Amino acid sequence: MAGLGTPSEEEPLLGDRTPGSREWGIIETEEHYKSRWRSIRILYLTMFLSSVGFSIVIMSIWPYLQKIDETADASFLGWVIASFSLGQMVASPVFGLWSNYRPRKEPLVVSIFISVVANCLYAYVHVPASHNKYYMLAARGLVGFGAGNVAVVRAYVAGATSLQERTSSMANISACQALGFILGPVFQTCFALIGEKGVTWETIQLQINMYTAPVLLGAFLGVLNIILILIVLREHRVDDSGRQCKNINFEEASTDEVQVPQGNIDQVAVVTTNVLFFVVLFIFALFETILTPLTMDMYAWTREQAVLYDGIILAALGVEAIVVFMGIKLLSKKVGERALLLGGLVVVCAGFFVLLPWGSQLPKVQWEDLHNNSIPNTTFGEIVIALWKSPSDPSGEPTGCPVERAWCLYTPVIHLAQLFTSVVLIGIGYPSCNVMSYTLYSKLLGPQPQGVYMGWLTASGSAARILGPVYISQVYTSWGPRWAFSLVCGFVVLTITLLGVVYRRLVAFSVRHGNIQE
Numbered sequence: 001m002a003g004l005g006t007p008s009e010e011e012p013l014l015g016d017r018t019p020g021s022r023e024w025g026i027i028e029t030e031e032h033y034k035s036r037w038r039s040i041r042i043l044y045l046t047m048f049l050s051s052v053g054f055s056i057v058i059m060s061i062w063p064y065l066q067k068i069d070e071t072a073d074a075s076f077l078g079w080v081i082a083s084f085s086l087g088q089m090v091a092s093p094v095f096g097l098w099s100n101y102r103p104r105k106e107p108l109v110v111s112i113f114i115s116v117v118a119n120c121l122y123a124y125v126h127v128p129a130s131h132n133k134y135y136m137l138a139a140r141g142l143v144g145f146g147a148g149n150v151a152v153v154r155a156y157v158a159g160a161t162s163l164q165e166r167t168s169s170m171a172n173i174s175a176c177q178a179l180g181f182i183l184g185p186v187f188q189t190c191f192a193l194i195g196e197k198g199v200t201w202e203t204i205q206l207q208i209n210m211y212t213a214p215v216l217l218g219a220f221l222g223v224l225n226i227i228l229i230l231i232v233l234r235e236h237r238v239d240d241s242g243r244q245c246k247n248i249n250f251e252e253a254s255t256d257e258v259q260v261p262q263g264n265i266d267q268v269a270v271v272t273t274n275v276l277f278f279v280v281l282f283i284f285a286l287f288e289t290i291l292t293p294l295t296m297d298m299y300a301w302t303r304e305q306a307v308l309y310d311g312i313i314l315a316a317l318g319v320e321a322i323v324v325f326m327g328i329k330l331l332s333k334k335v336g337e338r339a340l341l342l343g344g345l346v347v348v349c350a351g352f353f354v355l356l357p358w359g360s361q362l363p364k365v366q367w368e369d370l371h372n373n374s375i376p377n378t379t380f381g382e383i384v385i386a387l388w389k390s391p392s393d394p395s396g397e398p399t400g401c402p403v404e405r406a407w408c409l410y411t412p413v414i415h416l417a418q419l420f421t422s423v424v425l426i427g428i429g430y431p432s433c434n435v436m437s438y439t440l441y442s443k444l445l446g447p448q449p450q451g452v453y454m455g456w457l458t459a460s461g462s463a464a465r466i467l468g469p470v471y472i473s474q475v476y477t478s479w480g481p482r483w484a485f486s487l488v489c490g491f492v493v494l495t496i497t498l499l500g501v502v503y504r505r506l507v508a509f510s511v512r513h514g515n516i517q518e
Contacts, residue, residue: 032244036160036236040169042228043153046108048176049221050147053115054084055184056214057122060192061140064211067196068126069133080137082466084144089462091148096455099152105233107152109226115146116222119215127205144462151455158442158450160236163508167337168329170439174431175325182318185311188214237447265445269505270453272498273441276341278460279495280433283348283488285468287426288314290476290484298414298481300364300399313423320427328435337436337443338506342499344432349492351425355485357412364400365408407480414481446509 057064061080065072095107122139125132154173161169191213198209208216238244291313296306332340401408438457445453476484 032236035234036238039233039236040157040160042232043156044172044176045228046112046225047150047153047173048180049218049225050115050150050153051177051180052184052187052221053119053143053147053218055181056187056218057211058185058188060188060211060214061136065133065136067211068136069131072133076133076137080133080140082469083137083141084147085462085465087141087144088147088150089459089466091145092151092458092462093452093455095148096151096155096451096453096458099155099451100449103235104152104156105229105235108149108229108233111146111149111152112222112226112229113146115143116219116226118142118146119219119222122215123206123212123219126207148455148458151458152451154438154442154458155450155454158445158454159447160238162238163443163510166442167332167435167439170442171325171329171435174435175322178318178321178325178431182315187217191217265448265509266505269444269502270441272502273437273444273506274457274460276433276495276499277437277441277457278464279491280345280348280430280437281461281464282468282471283352283492284426284430284434285465286472286488289469290472293476294414294481295419296399297401297405297408298363298419299416302399317423317427320424321431324428324431325435328432332436332439337440338499338503340432341436341440342496342503344429344436345492345496345499347425347429348433349429349489349496351422351429352485352488352492354418354422354425355414355481356489357414357480357482358418359412359415361413362411363408363413365403405477405480407482411480411482440506443508444506 058081062077065077065080091111095111098107118139118141121135121142125135125139128135154170157169157173158166188210192210194208194210194213196209196211198207198213200207206212236244292306292310295301295310301309328340335343403409438454441453441457442450472484475487
C-alpha cells in the first residue's frame with residue numbers, strides 16, 4: 001500500500017469492487033481510514049469522561065451537602081442524585097436532534113462546556129450565604145444535561161461504522177463507560193487524602209479539598225476533551241456496507257460518496273428495542289441501589305464494612321463487565337446480536353432468581369432502638385445515605401435486619417454464596433444485554449442520521465436509572481427481598497417474551513431492504 005501523499009492514495013484500500021462487497025462504490029484512502037478511527041476513539045474518550053463525571057463525586061455528595069447546607073435532608077439527597085439522570089433525559093433528544101442537522105462538533109463542544117461550567121459551579125456551592133443545596137442541585141443537573149452528549153457519541157459511531165464494525169465499536173463504548181464508572185470512585189478516594197479543609201485560594205474564593213478537587217479535575221479534563229474534539233474530530237459517515245455517504249455534517253463533498261439507501265424504519269422494532277434497553281438499565285440500577293442495604297440486613301455488616309465490601313464487589317463487577325465487553329466482540333460474529341441479547345436476559349433472570357431467599361435460617365434481627373443508627377427506610381435518598389454515613393460509635397452500632405420491617409422476622413437469609421453467584425451472573429448478563437440492545441438499535445435505523453433516535457434511547461436509559469432505585473427502595477423496604485426479586489424476575493421473563501415476539505423483526509435496515517446479506 002502506498003504511503004500517504006502519493007498518487008496511490010486515491011486507490012481503494014481493498015481491490016475487489018464487486019457489487020454488494022464493502023469495497024464497491026467506495027474509495028477509502030489510508031488517510032480517510034485513519035481519520036475516521038481517530039475521530040471514533042476521541043468519542044470513546046468522551047464517553048469515558050462522561051461516566052467519570054457522574055461517579056467521581058457520588059461517594060462524597062452526602063457529606064458535602066451536609067457541610068454546605070444544614071437544612072438538607074435525606075429526601076433532598078435523593079433529588080440531587082436523580083438530577084443527573086433527569087438532566088441527561090431532557091438533554092439527550094435535544095443534542096441528538098441538533099447533531100442530525102449540524103456538525104457533531106457543535107453539540108459535543110457545547111455539552112462538554114456545560115459540564116465544565118457545572119463542575120465549576122459545584123466547586124463554589126459553599127460560597128452563597130443561603131440556599132446552597134439548591135446550587136448543588138443545579139450543578140448536578142447541569143452535569144447531567146451535559147452528559148446528554150452520549151446520544152451524539154452513539155449516533156456518530158453508528159453512522160461512522162459499517163455493520164461489520166458496529167458491534168465491536170459499541171462494545172468499546174460500553175467498556176469505556178464501565179471503566180469510567182470504576183475509576184471515578186478511585187479518583188475520589190485519592191482526593192480524600194487532601195482532607196475536608198484542604199487549601200483556599202482567597203483571591204477567587206476557591207476551596208480545594210476532598211469535595212471540590214474531583215470536580216475541578218473533571219473540569220480540566222472537559223477542557224482537554226473540547227480541545228481534542230476541535231483538533232482531531234472530523235465528520236465521517238458510511239452506509240451499512242462501509243461506503244462513504246453524503247451527509248449534512250460532512251465537511252468536504254466528494255464524487256465518490258454514495259446516496260443514503262431509502263426505506264422505512266421498522267418502528268415496532270425500534271420501540272421494542274427502547275423498551276428492552278429501559279428494562280436492562282432498570283434492573284441494573286436497582287441492583288446497584290439495593291446491594292448495600294441488602295448486605296447490611298442479611299449479614300449484619302456495619303456501615304463501614306458495607307461500604308468497603310460492596311465497593312469491592314462493584315469494582316469486581318465492573319472489571320468482569322469490561323472482560324465481557326471484549327468477549328462479546330468475538331462471540332457476536334459467531335452467534336449474532338439477537339442471540340446474545342436473549343442469552344443475556346436469561347442469565348440476568350437466573351442471577352435474580354438465585355437471590356431469592358431459601359431455607360429456614362433467618363437473618364440477625366436488629367432489636368435496638370434504631371432512631372439514629374439504622375439505615376433509614378422511608379425514601380430512596382435515605383437508603384443511599386448508607387453509602388456515606390460513618391458511625392459515631394462503631395463498637396455500639398446496631399447491625400442486622402431492622403425489626404420495624406416485619407419481613408425480617410420470617411424471611412430466610414440470602415447466603416453469601418447466593419450473592420456471589422448472583423453477582424457473577426449479572427456481571428455476565430448485563431454487559432451482553434447493554435451492548436447488544438443499542439447495537440441492534442443502531443442497525444435497525446440504518447444509515448440515516450440517528451441523533452434523535454439515539455437521544456430517545458439515552459433518555460429511556462436515564463428514566464430507568466431514576467425509576468429503578470425508586471422501585472427497589474419502596475418494594476424492598478415494605479415487602480422484603482423475596483417479593484422485590486420475584487417481581488424483577490417477572491419483569492425479565494416478560495421482557496424475554498417480548499423479545500421472542502419481535503425476534504425476527506430485529507434485523508439490520510440494509511438486510512431487511514435487501515441491500516446486503518446478513
